[in-house]
Amino acid sequence: MSARWELVVAELVAERGEALVRYATLLTGDEEEARDMVQDALAATFGRLRNGFAVEQAEAYVRRAIANRFLDGARRRQRWRRISPLVVDRERLDSGSTLTGERLDMAARLQRLTPRERACIVLRYDEDRTVDQVAAELGISAGAVKRYLSDALAKLRGMLERERERGERLDGRPRDGREEVR
Template sequence: MLLTGDEEEARDMVQDALTATFGRLRNGFEVEQAEAYVRRAIANRFLDRARRGQRWRRIAPLVVDRERVDSGSTLTGERLDMAHRLQRLTPRERACVVLRYDEDRTVEQVAAELGISAGAVKRYLSDALGKLRGMLEREQERGQRDERGRP
């Protein structure tokens, strides 16, 4: 959900990854291996969809946001705010942040899962955290101005 920002799309991605993992009989496939394979498949599908989306936005004459419907989810406002902030990051940055901090992976594990170097993961994390920090600072400034009643 944190990768996609859309609960329905997240479900589709997990379903696709599960189908890819268990759609074919694999001999000697243990649960730990299956979980790692599914997680990597989810990350790869997210990045593939993001690439396709970028290509489409370049050629699409008009982009329309999908209508959001309340799913009745019990996510808190803070979690929804963070999900919104994550959507403003690049796909690689978002994947690195979610894998590193939400799934509590090491830099090396994130690098292995995304198929990039540990240095690249560190760079994506640094860039993403800088962007998130800037977003939070701007939101705080906006909130302080609103409290004072100034535009």
């Protein structure tokens, strides 16, 4: 007979797996890295917690583990960048779809925020969490969340204004006639 926690894992992955990957993708900016992060978070969560919680509780634990892994990784990468002489941008291919282009533009904008700002923006606006919920999930005060959100939104507004002034997309390519500049 299968253990209770194995049933919870199977149900969580079946029902909420793609939502967890989308959440991690918004944080990392890379779907492959996001899938790895979700896998690691599942292993870490169910390696410690075995029984006694439902799928909803398990999802909350996994989301917290994803956010913590993202922030820990961002700190490690930040330390590495200080000593690394080279920074390489990943090459992105254009699918030709305006909607995909807009999503990639927003994902690129999110990558330009600090890790805490990005985590706060994703949790608040993509995951539709309250400020208090974001604070609890990240283990910081509600005031700090508000400050990170304010700073991030100001940065995003500035990025959009600069793009409009230049009349180009975030990747530096001119917008074609089909894409509306708002």
